[in-house]
Amino acid sequence: MFSNIKKILSTSIFLTLILTMAACSSFSLPSLPDIEPWVAPYEREYLADPIMSFNKDPLSNKYRQHVFNTREGAKGAGYAHGGGCGCN
Amino acid sequence: MILLVFVHQNALAEVLPEERADIGYHYYDGGGVEVDGATMLVRKNFSGKYSIYGGYHHDSISGASPDVLAGASEYTEERDEYTLGGTYLYDNTLMDLSYTYSDEDDYESNMVSFDVSHEAFGAMTKVNIGASVGSDDVERSDLPSFAEDLDRYSFRAGISQVITKTFVMALDYEATVEEGFLNNPYRFVFVNGVSQGSGSEEYPDTRTGQAYSIKGIKYWQHRASTSLGYRFYRDTWDITSSTVDLNYSQYIGNQWVVDVYGRYYTQDEADFFSDNFSSRLRYMARDKELSSFDSFAIGGRVRYDLFKDYKYFRTVSLNLAVEYLDFDYDDYSGIESVADVGELGSGYTFDATTIQFYLSAWF
Known part of the structure; x- marks a missing residue:
């Protein structure tokens, strides 16, 4: 099980660092040709509407996920994470 | 390499999360437990590149769930949770570092999270990756000498993709590892x-x-949206579960937003769970969260905008959310004492109601 922990930790740290370094770097890396966005910026009025957010009420959603997390076996994958127990 | 390719595509500008403050009250009543308290979350941006946020959540817990009643007297307990975080925007990349501390009489938790997200392909695609490391101290309020540790790690990655001008989809993955005292x-x-x-x-x-x-959200021309999500989970304790989430949002006039949502959850039991073991085994659990059960929830949220564009505030709104939850266990009986042992193995059920009332301000 220690190998699992090390594997996940090392993978996560490696990928996170790679993404951070790549995003912050000023040098050019080989890339695919630019892909033309098929939804132009001026066509994104609806996408920008607050009701199109997966998390438009962060406080409410966090509370709701805590209620479920403390009563269910599953956790993770786009569902809120956080510390604490409060699980009785 | 794929990530690097994503990162270096031309993209429209990423922006910081919106500045807002939420402060409110929450209430839970169900399964013999009542929990209520204050809660708040505030985010403030600086110079378009930096953002800090803080949160506070308080739980006043009274009563006890049935699987605890026979082992400990009915109790009251307080829990305080504090979150502090910062977000940095560099070009089209958001980097977020946060710390969460939670403290109650018999449990203390610390967690640090780091997340990076990047917009690419003309802001059509957003990739995100992150990790958390947590350390908990587990104690017993009736046994001062009892002290155990729990370490928690998680790694997550996801992608969100604009499909059409009214439809967005997202895929997410998260691995969690817990090591230590888990009972x-x-x-x-x-x-x-x-x-x-x-x-x-x-x-x-x-x-x-x-x-x-996997989840998707669709905009409808009558100023509404629908989101639908599905999650599959499995772990090394042989628990598998499925979760389905559905949400419908609708503007009404210029001052109201109404949400209606539903959720269905089902899971199989851990391979060392039993309501009544026939003999002592190396691993034994009777925690109902590790048993086989189904649950559903249905609720709604109403937002009313009090005013807009007044002094420092873009919008100030009042929000009320109410949700009903129902849990139906297959082979967990919930019995509290030996007087009821004849009911071992029967299915326990309980329902619960949650209420949230809060004020939101965008500035």
Whole structure:
């Protein structure tokens, strides 16, 4: 099980660092040709509407996920994470 | 390499999360437990590149769930949770670092999270990756000498993709590893109808879980949206689960937003769960969260905008959310004492209601 922990930790740290370094770097890396966005910026009025957010009420959603997390076996994958127990 | 390719595509500008403050009250009543308290979350941006946020959440807990009642007297407990975080915007990349501390009489938790997200392909695609490391101290309020540790790690990655001008989809993955004392120290097991006493559960010291989710959100021309999500989870304790989430949002006039949402959840039991063991085993659990059960929830939220564009505020709104939850266990009986052992193995059910009332301000 220690190998699992090390594997996940090392993978996560490696990928996170790679993404951070790549995003912050000023040098050019080989890339695919630019892909033309098929939804132009001026066509994104609806996408920008607050009701199109997966998390438009962060406080409410966090509370709701805590209620479920403390009563269910599953956790993770786009569902809120956080510390604490409060699980009785 | 794929990530690097994503990162270096031309993209429209990423922006910081919106500045807002939420402050409110929450209430939970169900399964013999009442929880209520204050809650707040505030985010403030600086110079378009930096953002800091802080959160506070308080739980006043009273009563006890049935699997605890026989092992500990009915109790009251307080829990305080504090979150502090910062977000940095560099070009089209957001980097977020946060710390969460939670403290209650018999449990202390620390967690640090780091997340990076990047917009690419003309802001059509957003990739995100992150990790959390947590360390918890587990104690017993009735046994001062009891002290155990729990370490928690998680790694997550996801992608969000604009499909059409009214439809967005997202895929997410998260792996979690927990190492240490994973039982609840108060809970107990039955062996041949005889309670083994408080703290008699025995769990493995490690648990590794993996969760996969897919979700989509669609805008409708009558100023509404619908989101639908599905999550699959499995772990090394042989728990598998499925979750379905549905939400409908609708503007009404210029001042109201109404949400209606539903959720269905189902899971299989851990391979060392039993409501009544026939003999003592190396690992034994009677925690209802590890049993086989189904639950559903249905709720709604109403937002009313009090005013807009007044002094420092873009919008100030009042929000009320109410949700009903129902849990239906297959082979967890929920019995509290030996007087009821004849009911071992029967299905326990309970329902609960949550209420949230809060004020939101965008500035």
